Amino acid sequence: MTLRWMGFVENVGSVTTVHSAVSRAGHSVQWFTELNDMLKELSSAQGAVVFLKTSLAYDVYELCREMSLTYPYVAIILLVPAEELDLKKAMHTGAVDAIALPPQEQEVIQAVREAENSVRLKMARILTNTSRVQKEDGRVLTVCGTKGGVGKTTITVNLAVAFSKSNLKVAVLDLDLQFGDVAILFDSQPKRTIYEWIKEEYEYSRRNLDRYMIHHSSGVDILPAPLRPEFADVVTGEHVRIVIAKLRREYDLVLVDTPPFLVETGLVALDNSADILLITSVDLPTLKNSKLCIETLEALGMKDKIKVVLNRDTKVEGITQEMIENVLGMPIYSRIPSEGKVVVASVNKGIPFVLSHSRSAVAKSVFSFAAKLRANQGLVKKTSQKSMLSRVFSR
Ligand SMILES: Nc1ncnc2c1ncn2[C@@H]1O[C@H](COP(=O)(O)OP(=O)(O)OP(=O)(O)O)[C@@H](O)[C@H]1O
Ligand SMILES: [Mg+2]
Structure with missing residues (x-):
């Protein structure tokens, strides 16, 4: 399974540090400035890690909640200015992690690992559930x-x-x-x-x-x-x-x-x-x-x-x-x-x-x-x- 790496931001220039840290972890993020363009790509993706950055134009937590409900094969990482970061809220809305901006490289790499594991597990869950029948009690x-x-x-x-x-x-x-x-x-x-x-x-x-x-x-x-x-x-x-x-x-x-x-x-x-x-x-x-x-x-x-x-x-x-x-x-x-x-x-x-x-x-x-x-x-x-x-x- 090949994972796709995507991100939604208003200004691509504002996430260069995140981009290069993810690159160093061996992945290339495709950034979108239009949400619809990203969602189109996402609907054909087998599994994806998605970065969502806060904006005045939308509520990033609400967007995260909707996306995690709609796309089961997706792991979402939020990018939020340190002073606005609410980890609890992020987790409640289905994000796998939230990175405080400006980001620490180590933190990005850790989040990337978590996200990869999470999306692979979600895929495995769905695949096993649809292909195996087991009668044993838990x-x-x-x-x-x-x-x-x-x-x-x-x-x-x-x-x-x-x-x-x-x-x-x-x-x-x-x-x-x-x-x-x-x-x-x-x-x-x-x-x-x-x-x-x-x-x-x-x-x-x-x-x-x-x-x-x-x-x-x-x-x-x-x-x-x-x-x-x-x-x-x-x-x-x-x-x-x-x-x-x-x-x-x-x-x-x-x-x-x-x-x-x-x-x-x-x-x-x-x-x-x-x-x-x-x-x-x-x-x-x-x-x-x-x-x-x-x-x-x-x-x-x-x-x-x-x-x-x-x-x-x-x-x-x-x-x-x-x-x-x-x-x-x-x-x-x-x-x-x-x-x-x-x-x-x-x-x-x-x-x-x-x-x-x-x-x-x-x-x-x-x-x-x-x-x-x-x-x-x-x-x-x-x-x-x-x-x-x-x-x-x-x-
Ligand atoms: N490994 C640990 N290190 C530090 N603090 C701990 C650890 N495990 C538990 N605590 C703390 O000890 C306190 C009691 O823990 P907890 O409520 O889990 O115990 P309990 O056995 O369920 O208690 P009760 O019998 O009242 O239900 C809590 O304040 C918890 O945060
Ligand atoms: Mg107890």
Whole structure:
């Protein structure tokens, strides 16, 4: 597949630095000063990376949104003066990246790489979906840890995006039913949640779930926790069992976030999971708690599914990996470093750090964690022509 490189600007002279940086990355951009001329070219292109520069004449974010909905094979990079740059808005409107003007060469090269990967993945998704039929159900991974604040939600959200970036169709089910904040970490304000699904569908023997999911621009779909803590009691283990079964049919991977205690709904998720990601950290109260959690899961016959994840991994005087593994009686499967600056910045922006700070140490560790899980579990893409295509086209 040959990618086309195009750009829409009012004045070609204003993007010479971008042009030469892209050339140095090995590509030649064809610039258009008339939008229609570019769109004509685009409609016959197999795959394309498009630069859109801000202008007083149009709203570049709105243009980006429309183009990403109309052209599924396109990755859009915005060119915006540094003082006007709104990365969050850019991502919401479907851009793969936004470069602050005047541009840094390294930034352009990085954006070019991201865009190339993104458009190739989109193509691969569409091609696989239309050519392969696979009946297998998706895999369920439940993230747990019986200590508050160990990083369950942070890891769930970023792992979900990392998997989605590697071309899997991913759903996140927020089972922290009272205080779930998965939607917030995706900067989404849901109107419908699992609670509305129960009230509007389940109780009328209808089961349509898609309407209740948030379709995030990262590719991850989210079934949020109820909007009010008192609605949590409505959700039962049976609801969770049905929701998970439905999600497994539609998605390659279902990631479930849970509260810091074991309740019936969470236990149903654990029971239906292929893997249990137990999040812990290098402090004694948490390790003790994790040990108890492992013992409980062992008593429930689920120990084999546990993978221990050491979050906020920092060197602590006198504590070695061997000591931690001895306390837990299990090996550590993955280690995620502590990187408060990046994590907090990402939470405040409402953009998972694997997107907003993809080159940070913490993001890299999540990518390797996802790759390890994927390699070990033989996670495969499933195909559901209707839903996948409609997803790509509805972005
Ligand atoms: N690797 C990390 N480095 C730095 N800060 C982190 C890291 N992981 C999580 N945090 C921070 O720790 C806090 C708790 O994280 P998070 O909400 O993900 O935990 P949780 O286990 O889901 O909590 P709860 O049990 O309350 O649901 C957050 O402020 C988050 O930003
Ligand atoms: Mg949480």
